[in-house]
Amino acid sequence: xxxxxxxxxxxxxxxxxxxxxxxxxxxxxxxxxxxxxxxxxxxxxxxxxxxxxxxxxxxxxxxxxxxxxxxxxxxxxxxxxxxxxxxxxxxxxxxxxxxxxxxxxxxxxxxxxxxxxxxxxxxxxxxxxxxxxxxxxxxxxxxxxxxxxxxxxxxx
Amino acid sequence: xxxxxxxxxxxxxxxxxxxxxxxxxxxxxxxxxxxxxxxxxxxxxxxxxxxxxxxxxxxxxxxxxxxxxxxxxxxxxxxxxxxxxxxxxxxxxxxxxxxxxxxxxxxxxxxxxxxxxxxxxxxxxxxxxxxxxxxxxxxxxxxxxxxxxxxxxxxxxxxxxxxxxxxxxxxxxxxxxxxxxxxxxxxxxxxxxxxxxxxxxxxxxxxxxxxxxxxxxxxxxxxxxxxxxxxxxxxxxxxxxxxxxxxxxxxxxxxxxxxxxxxxxxxxxxxxxxxxxxxxxxxxxxxxxxxxxxxxxxxxxxxxxxxxxxxxxxxxxxxxxxxxxxxxxxxxxxxxxxxxxxxxxxxxxxxxxxxxxxxxxxxxxxxxxxxxxxxxxxxxxxxxxxxxxxxxxxxxxxxxxxxxxxxxxxxxxxxxxxxxxxxxxxxxxxxxxxxxxxxxxxxxxxxxxxxxxxxxxxxxxxxxxxxxxxxxxxxxxxxxxxxxxxxxxxxxxxxxxxxxxxxxxxxxxxxxxxxxxxxxxxxxxxxxxxxxxxxxxxxxxxxxxxxxxxxxxxxxxxxxxxxxxxxxxxxxxxxxxxx
Numbered sequence: 064x065x066x067x068x069x070x071x072x073x074x075x076x077x078x079x080x081x082x083x084x085x086x087x088x089x090x091x092x093x094x095x096x097x098x099x100x101x102x103x104x105x106x107x108x109x110x111x112x113x114x115x116x117x118x119x120x121x122x123x124x125x126x127x128x129x130x131x132x133x134x135x136x137x138x139x140x141x142x143x144x145x146x147x148x149x150x151x152x153x154x155x156x157x158x159x160x161x162x163x164x165x166x167x168x169x170x171x172x173x174x175x176x177x178x179x180x181x182x183x184x185x186x187x188x189x190x191x192x193x194x195x196x197x198x199x200x201x202x203x204x205x206x207x208x209x210x211x212x213x214x215x216x217x218x219x
Numbered sequence: 220x221x222x223x224x225x226x227x228x229x230x231x232x233x234x235x236x237x238x239x240x241x242x243x244x245x246x247x248x249x250x251x252x253x254x255x256x257x258x259x260x261x262x263x264x265x266x267x268x269x270x271x272x273x274x275x276x277x278x279x280x281x282x283x284x285x286x287x288x289x290x291x292x293x294x295x296x297x298x299x300x301x302x303x304x305x306x307x308x309x310x311x312x313x314x315x316x317x318x319x320x321x322x323x324x325x326x327x328x329x330x331x332x333x334x335x336x337x338x339x340x341x342x343x344x345x346x347x348x349x350x351x352x353x354x355x356x357x358x359x360x361x362x363x364x365x366x367x368x369x370x371x372x373x374x375x376x377x378x379x380x381x382x383x384x385x386x387x388x389x390x391x392x393x394x395x396x397x398x399x400x401x402x403x404x405x406x407x408x409x410x411x412x413x414x415x416x417x418x419x420x421x422x423x424x425x426x427x428x429x430x431x432x433x434x435x436x437x438x439x440x441x442x443x444x445x446x447x448x449x450x451x452x453x454x455x456x457x458x459x460x461x462x463x464x465x466x467x468x469x470x471x472x473x474x475x476x477x478x479x480x481x482x483x484x485x486x487x488x489x490x491x492x493x494x495x496x497x498x499x500x501x502x503x504x505x506x507x508x509x510x511x512x513x514x515x516x517x518x519x520x521x522x523x524x525x526x527x528x529x530x531x532x533x534x535x536x537x538x539x540x541x542x543x544x545x546x547x548x549x550x551x552x553x554x555x556x557x558x559x560x561x562x563x564x565x566x567x568x569x570x571x572x573x574x575x576x577x578x579x580x581x582x583x584x585x586x587x588x589x590x591x592x593x594x595x596x597x598x599x600x601x602x603x604x605x606x607x608x609x610x611x612x613x614x615x616x617x618x619x620x621x622x623x624x625x626x627x628x629x630x631x632x633x634x635x636x637x638x639x640x641x642x643x644x645x646x647x648x649x650x651x652x653x654x655x656x657x658x659x660x661x662x663x664x665x666x667x668x669x670x671x672x673x674x675x676x677x678x679x680x681x682x683x684x685x686x687x688x689x690x691x692x693x694x695x696x697x698x699x700x701x702x703x704x705x706x707x708x709x710x711x712x713x714x715x716x717x718x719x720x721x722x723x724x725x726x727x728x729x730x731x732x733x734x735x736x737x738x739x740x741x742x743x744x745x746x747x748x749x750x751x752x753x754x755x756x757x758x759x760x761x762x763x764x765x766x767x768x769x770x771x772x773x774x775x776x777x778x779x780x781x782x783x784x785x786x787x788x789x790x791x792x793x794x795x796x797x798x
Binding site for chain 2: 190
């Protein structure tokens with residue numbers, strides 16, 4: 064068996080396992096309350112300690128305007144930084160303004176990373192802003208955001 | 220303002236007509252008239268929607284947008300369009316570009332488009348310029364839109380493109396034949412299919428994070444190196460079912476577009492950079508603002524005829540209508556890595572004035588012959604004009620909704636706000652071919668299912684934001700879905716989620732907690748619904764055919780079902796909420 068085929072098979076088995084319980088319980092189960100519910104404002108304050116982040120073009124946030132699939136929205140954050148011992152990016156945080164838990168991912172960096180660059184995929188519950196929040200070694204916080212539309216589509 | 224169908228009693232009445240040429244006075248010379256310029260010619264076609272035969276196609280009488288976009292190219296219609304471009308009332312151009320007096324002028328000037336007529340024009344231009352100096356570019360939405368396209372899986376249209384001599388194309392509805400068929404058709408196609416914005420996103424596929432098509436091509440014409448970058452429809456995977464393009468990711472991808480522009484200029488040393496695009500006219504104006512170094516964008520998707528190019532950030536943008544009604548001729552003077560000048564004309568394919576090329580007539584006849592019996596069946600007649608387009612409501616869509624509601628016995632019917640279709644004049648026969656022209660798609664099923672009132676209201680707001688968002692990058696370039704059984708009021712300039720009010724179903728205010736029976740086709744709505752009635756699933760063209768046959772003469776109401784709260788007319792002018 065080819066490696067790819069093997070992964071494809073594993074992938075489809077996993078998908079079936081994940082879907083069936085949802086289908087059988089969806090109708091009667093009460094909507095689960097997320098144990099990790101966290102509002103956007105609370106999430107930002109938790110990261111910055113209440114300090115106001117500064118909007119900056121040094122933070123390059125790459126997300127699609129319209130999500131092809133709200134379950135896997137590609138996000139890339141790149142920060143213009145020399146990444147030296149005296150001036151580097153300490154952390155990149157990706158947040159969403161309206162998800163039940165606004166905090167998507169925290170990435171800690173050191174000068175040894177060489178480049179402040181991180182790319183991932185996040186899940187979006189609906190149309191909202193995606194935010195890249197960046198912590199610098201001097202204690203400053205920079206921020207960039209963009210609206211991402213999550214739509215059922217079908218009007219083209 | 221209540222939005223009803225308008226049959227055009229516009230500005231052209233009586234004495235205004237002096238100086239306007241009748242068809243007998245217009246010669247081929249007028250149509251061909253062009254001040255040739257520079258060292259090569261780009262011919263441009265977009266959104267043919269598989270209309271290889273001439274047709275009637277009426278432009279919109281309502282084209283509403285967010286207030287900041289009102290009256291800008293891409294959001295101009297009717298009187299506002301005529302005023303912006305200085306069209307003479309009742310002229311050939313007014314007939315082609317606006318809805319005004321459409322029925323009367325249709326009798327005067329006849330049908331539009333058709334590959335045999337396009338070919339006569341392109342032959343003339345090639346003879347004038349020399350074949351080695353002409354390049355023919357196609358912005359896509361070419362393979363889909365008629366019965367002959369559907370029944371041949373797009374092949375008939377590829378043959379038509381090969382006959383026309385298309386050199387390069389991009390796509391959108393092309394992809395609704397599915398990935399494998401698209402590749403087969405590209406093998407049959409003489410033209411190159413390019414796209415810089417389609418990338419593999421299946422981690423288990425060989426093409427993961429690789430380009431699916433060549434991003435650009437470099438062609439030499441008139442001694443100049445012309446770099447052409449392809450931009451297929453960025454929102455294909457949300458506007459059409461995902462399964463057709465599973466594993467391919469679309470999007471605008473402006474960063475890589477900029478990289479290819481720079482590569483063509485700095486490394487390949489081209490003399491002229493062209494983006495062949497299916498982004499839509501308003502989106503491409505945004506692209507021109509954000510990407511530097513593009514000389515020309517040949518746009519498509521939104522079906523706008525633009526008699527004059529627009530220039531933004533030193534990028535010249537043109538778009539050539541739809542349904543084969545026009546060919547854009549762009550003469551360019553470019554050498555030493557620089558464009559020094561250009562000349563443009565949007566040429567109307569008036570099929571009564573431009574003679575048909577016999578070879579093209581023969582090809583069309585051959586392609587239609589296997590289906591002639593089915594397509595030419597007269598299903599019935601129509602009392603009033605049947606047309607497609609307009610932001611909220613059009614009569615042919617109303618007929619489709621009437622047919623669906625009659626057969627499916629649903630509370631609500633959704634018909635998509637596509638901008639392709641056909642026009643049938645009042646009193647004319649409706650042929651099966653016309654029905655395919657309105658709903659010939661590869662996912663034709665009408666689904667009947669249940670939706671909560673709350674969900675219907677939310678979906679309508681969602682669709683409204685796709686149409687009326689003030690930022691073109693968040694629009695998808697279609698019109699509002701057409702609703703049967705529903706009336707509503709809309710304030711377009713309100714915030715997203717707060718535009719729609721006075722929503723009524725079956726004449727009663729919507730009950731947000733009630734479950735309604737909804738039928739829909741051509742979209743993804745069934746995925747949001749519950750209790751799908753599987754035994755009722757049937758292709759929309761069969762539903763419409765049977766309904767017209769039962770009715771014999773259809774008399775579609777032109778009253779419209781939408782009240783527009785913040786505009787006083789369907790074709791507002793710049794800086795106003797009215798005409």
